[in-house]
Amino acid sequence: MSNFVWCHGPSCHKSHTQDRIRGVKGSKVLRTRKIKDNPHYNQYFTPFKYFCSQGCYTDFFKEHIEQIIAIAPRTEALETPIEVTKVQDTYWNNQTYMRIEIKTVDNNGG
Numbered sequence: 001m002s003n004f005v006w007c008h009g010p011s012c013h014k015s016h017t018q019d020r021i022r023g024v025k026g027s028k029v030l031r032t033r034k035i036k037d038n039p040h041y042n043q044y045f046t047p048f049k050y051f052c053s054q055g056c057y058t059d060f061f062k063e064h065i066e067q068i069i070a071i072a073p074r075t076e077a078l079e080t081p082i083e084v085t086k087v088q089d090t091y092w093n094n095q096t097y098m099r100i101e102i103k104t105v106d107n108n109g110g
Contacts, residue, residue: 004034005049009056010063081105 012032013020020030033052051057061068083103090096 003037005037007033007035007052007056008050009052009059011059012052012056015055081107 009032013030016030020033021028022031023029035049035052037049047057051060081104083105085101085103086098087101088096089099
């Protein structure tokens, strides 16, 4: 099993950088970058499992956003039950003020 993937950026192979140049004189090409499988790094930065840079990630997202949304469309708004209370608090100079505190409510009893 290989321990790398190719960058999924649609224009990665068109970027003019030295690390993308491959081939011999007369038949050189710009090639898509390889991304090494690094479980320690990639577990926190999931997009960089498949993209060599933020630019490639953004290009892919712009090109495929409609298909991505079609996988799991949102047909209604999501809501989180909350409890709103007014709490009296004090500034550094002992002047009091009212602030709004928002707490999430668990309706499932847990």
